[in-house]
Amino acid sequence: MRYLAPVSLLLLSTAAWADVPRVATDIAPVHSLVSQVMAGVGTPDLTIPPGASPHSYAMRPSEARALSNADLVVWVGPALTPWLEEPIDSLAGNALHLELEDVAGIRVLTNRAGVAFEAHDHGDDHDDHDDHEGDAHEDHDAHGEDGDHEAHEDHDDHDDHAKDDDHDDHEGHDDHEEHAEHDGEDHADHDGHNHAPGAIDPHLWLDPVNASLWLGAISEALGQLDPENATLYADNAAKGQADLVELQGDIQAQLTPLQGRHFAVFHDAYHYFEARFGVEASAALSLSDGSAPSAARLAEVREVVQSVNAVCVFTEPQFNAGLVDALAEGGGVKSAPLDPLGAELTPGPALYGEVIQGLATSFAECLSE
Known part of the structure; x- marks a missing residue:
């Protein structure tokens, strides 16, 4: 199999492809x-x-076929979906693999420990990123060790290969014996090493500066696979980067007045968003892997929420909102949904911006007096 190197892409043939690259x-x-x-x-x-x-999903037959037909696989990486590594290797072994968690210059944070997050440190990752002009695609190397992404000038975006039409028939899971075990509550054990305190927090896409860098890496990969369209890919990436710069500025203005307000989240998935915009969670019901909290952890979180006078507890569409309601009930604490994946959105080019803006809107509404 071929991998895209994290700093510079492997040299590929410059011969034009007869068809548009298939991307999973x-x-x-x-x-x-x-x-x-x-x-x-x-x-x-x-x-x-x-x-x-x-964190736990069993592929449908159509999804496995799309993976096996791919010329390029773009994924966050094993920190988010370790169960997907084996299918990528076995089904898409001849494709190029772009692991976004390895793209040079992105901000990488580690999982927070404990119920309360008093000791987390973002270094100088809170710097202003208004200098990310979305039109420059050349500099992927001028970024700090684990977070100074001020120089993120190359950011591109991706379209869809929605070619399989049997996505609504899930009965074919048995066709993929090696993947079937990935669909349950037991998944926390399978990927627990990735969600342990001090390991990489895998929710990297919730920092729009990371997304801008990814746009550049995606454009470069596609351009080398498909030289005839390389300029269009680069132009699309530049537009996406410019849009993200504007979005980031709008959100910063929206959330800066709310810095210092205390809140809790169901799932510790928002560290990147919090660090980028200076709003910090006081506690999380669930760890980074989204596993169900124990009764003891629920009691600890309730204690933290009360002790810091938290104004909001955030829910998620993928998880049991009843647990969050139990924390907010009777305490004058508001509740609002956060959707880090776009569960209720239509997949496509607009979804990423809608996810980030949706988070900002929920934060602003729930943290306001």
């Missing part, structure tokens, strides 16, 4: 970015539907 993606936000970059050329395939948790 993991989650809907990544699919959206690829869709932006491929706009006017083609569309990528989506492996994990927006309403499914990437």
